[in-house]
Amino acid sequence: MSSEPLLRVENLKTQFFTEEGTVRAVDGISFEVREGEIVGLVGESGAGKSVASMSIMGLVESPGEIVGGEITYKGETLFGLEEGPDGDLQERDDMLSSEEIRTRIRGNEIAVIFQDPMESLNPVFTVGGQLREFIELNRGLSEDEARAEAIDMLREVGIPDPEERYDEYPHQFSGGMRQRVLIAMALACEPSLIIADEPTTALDVTVEGQILDLVDDLQEKYGTSFIWVTHDLGVVAEICDRVNVMYLGEIVEKATVDDLFYDTKHPYTNALLNSIPRPDRTVTELEAIEGVMPEAISPPSGCRFHPRCPDAREVCKRAHPDVKVVADGDGEPHQAACVKHDAFDAGYDQSPSLEGVAVDAGPAAAQEPESELTANPAGDDSGGENRE
């Protein structure tokens, strides 16, 4: 990596304090976004993708709270904790205040596109008025300049007759058109990073295709970086440069798009890929992932995916793997959080399978004492953090 990334998220933890217990919606994820790239954040509903992206904006709503980790954007700390004099964690001095985040970051540095174009626009204001307001606010333009800019931007995202449609209300626009308006909104504020939170999920497939093409073109033109939050690997394949796969608040695999699809390293990613139709594979029946994702209040022990994992063995119940480099990858280390890879050295090969049938070792291995086995034994760095 040549330069400092645009955005760096390290060990981010966001929790919701509910009456039923603490929901660990985002539980120690790390990823980065470099200039001009589209980074995917993929996972099932409830994996914590949206909470992660809202955490970056400082927009986690009560009872949610960021409880740990560090978010750095263009060298500035959006969130960071340090140990105070009394030993408690407190916010770091160099962290931007919420007022600074509101005026300097939201909109003009990091913009968002939300999932539901039907609900995201205010029904009682004109489309143009809403666009103009955000442009005025984030670029310090006068009303007339902002209006001209808004009309230009509407034209840019492919809205016909932008001068006339400027004064129309959201209900007079179709879903695809509204999503174009939201994209215009994001781009018009000239941010360096756009967080797109499932922006095409609510649209039908043809419109989705048009929107993806549009984003591809505009991304090339403006050089804006994107975090693309989605559950749809098809969209990922089409648009992303690098991908982070999330499961139950954790990132389980990080790779470039090609590595992820052609050299899948995590059983969860594999299961996701098997559950969608792919043009490069012919199958008679798609395989759905068994079971449902557990609640983030009480995640399973060990690897969180083990109850649904076809490759799970005894060790997976105990060892909790963090993402590690498991292969060189194509110009980018390929990381995964699964103990079946040699990098973890957790004794996967000797471990009996969960049904009690030994896979490689004899039945003796099943009586292996339940040692406190972790995926990252102290001092063992054989996996290496970075193998560049």
Add this chain to the structure above:
Amino acid sequence: MKLLKYATYRLLQSIPVLIGISVITFLLANLGPGDPVSLMLQGQEQNEQLVRAIEQRYGLNQPLHERYLTYMGGLLEGDLGQSIHYRRPVADLILERVGPTLLLVLSAYAFALITAIPLGVVAADKRNEPSDHASRVAALIGVSTPSFWIGIVLILIFAVKLEWLPSSGLVYPWRPPSTYRSIDGHLELYYQSLRHLLLPMIALGTLQMATIMRVERTQMIESLQGEYVKLARAYGVPERTILRKHAFQVAQLPIVTIVGANLSTAIGGAVIVETVFNINGMGQLFVDAIQQNDYQLMMGVTMMLGVLFVLGVIVTDISYAYIDPRVTYGESE
């Protein structure tokens, strides 16, 4: 002018409603107990000839449907018949009395809206904090206390005990009363008018205020959770602007509906409040009409209240169409 077209359309639509009201009230007034003729001849010796003469004069000997048609014919010319009790045209009586009632109802609504909307917004903004709980209790009391009781207590405190405000009557800002010789100039007139209006306005407006406040709070909370509020936050819009503009505007739509739907309650309440404060409005006229079995007056007052209510609903609909761009103006475009 789409709005004008819509308004005309709604006005035309109200004609069948008004005809319906007239049929029902005509039937009720005529089929109800009590005979107007014997009432007119109270204290006099009733002979057959006199009764016949009166029936002839008022058209009471005709069949019901013909009497209805005659009545409606007169109505179109602005003739609501003759009040038996007051021995004056009903139309004149109503014209005299409608002003005070409108003044009372409108000012009660003004009081309710001016107080309830800010309180509702604050309660929604400070949800589950002490001010929210306080407003919840206040609203509960406001909804469950009858207006006549509020009126009497207000009179006891502010008129009898403190002697700050008058206990009865109204001073109309458009007509200086002869009894107030001290009044010179418009300012003094408006001041006196306000002093007289204050207590009955609060007595009538409290129920509306409590209802509107709760609806405002609920709507604001819902609106503040809207995706468009999330979007505004994500684009760095200050929280104050979100509260005042983005969330507020959407939340006001149901308030308009509530105001319109509660209009009947307010007009009904005005009858009681006018009695408590001894105001010569439609309410008192209505009570008189019923007590005196003055069926012509009863018909006239009911028709007038019906017209007021229908007009109120139309105004509600039109303002709804005006503030909510999603409402189409009746016919499809």
